[in-house]
Amino acid sequence: MVLKKYFLSFIFCFFFGALSFARETADSLRIDNSSPEKRTFPEGFGQQYSGPEYQYDTTNATGWFTRLKEAIIQFFIDLFKLSSRHQAENIADIFLKVFYILIFIAVVYFIVRAIMNREGQWIFRKPSDRKIIAARDIENNIHATDFHQLVSDAVSGQHYREAVRYYYLWLLKELSGRELIDYDAEKTNSDYLRELENHRLQKDFRYASYLYNYIWYGEFDIDRTQYDNAARAFSALINSVNQ
Numbered sequence: 001m002v003l004k005k006y007f008l009s010f011i012f013c014f015f016f017g018a019l020s021f022a023r024e025t026a027d028s029l030r031i032d033n034s035s036p037e038k039r040t041f042p043e044g045f046g047q048q049y050s051g052p053e054y055q056y057d058t059t060n061a062t063g064w065f066t067r068l069k070e071a072i073i074q075f076f077i078d079l080f081k082l083s084s085r086h087q088a089e090n091i092a093d094i095f096l097k098v099f100y101i102l103i104f105i106a107v108v109y110f111i112v113r114a115i116m117n118r119e120g121q122w123i124f125r126k127p128s129d130r131k132i133i134a135a136r137d138i139e140n141n142i143h144a145t146d147f148h149q150l151v152s153d154a155v156s157g158q159h160y161r162e163a164v165r166y167y168y169l170w171l172l173k174e175l176s177g178r179e180l181i182d183y184d185a186e187k188t189n190s191d192y193l194r195e196l197e198n199h200r201l202q203k204d205f206r207y208a209s210y211l212y213n214y215i216w217y218g219e220f221d222i223d224r225t226q227y228d229n230a231a232r233a234f235s236a237l238i239n240s241v242n243q
Contacts, residue, residue: 073088076091167212171234204236208234
């Protein structure tokens with residue numbers, strides 16, 4: 001009975017409290033019936049806020065090529081005192097195209113030059129030149145090499161240094177064939193001189209070795225007259241070996 005009494009008291013207080021809150025809220029909401037004031041923007045309002053500090057659009061950052069082209073355009077404008085940017089842009093475009101072509105030609109030139117200096121020299125040379133270049137490894141196969149033909153081809157192409165080299169290897173071939181020396185591609189001129197010690201050909205071989213070292217290893221270009229003098233010395237020594 002007591003519990004029921006307390007429950008009814010709680011319902012009564014809650015109901016009248018809600019009515020009181022609703023009435024206070026309704027009284028606090030007032031309606032404004034006055035006429036709205038008409039306002040206008042001052043003259044020049046748009047221009048006042050058109051400066052760069054009021055621009056909020058996102059712009060893409062210019063790349064290095066764009067900056068470079070702009071610098072070139074400005075350079076031609078200043079150089080030729082151009083009043084038209086369009087003219088400067090045309091000149092800049094022509095300049096860049098010529099620059100690209102020159103870069104391309106330079107790259108091709110260096111590639112071809114690298115090939116020529118290494119493995120491609122024979123492509124652009126005469127047949128006689130190709131034979132000379134292909135014979136660079138003859139030291140390991142002198143007994144099967146036709147030195148007479150190699151010398152003839154080298155002289156025809158005016159490669160006198162190569163001809164002297166072939167003459168010297170030809171001489172070693174003949175000395176080895178007569179068993180006067182024990183040929184080995186790794187041996188030096190001094191080794192062969194020791195093997196020819198007390199032999200009648202040692203003096204002439206020493207002179208032939210001097211000519212070979214001076215002309216071939218010294219990398220001195222010789223003319224036809226100098227070559228003929230060296231060729232006579234080698235020919236005479238080869239003939240002496242075969243006697």
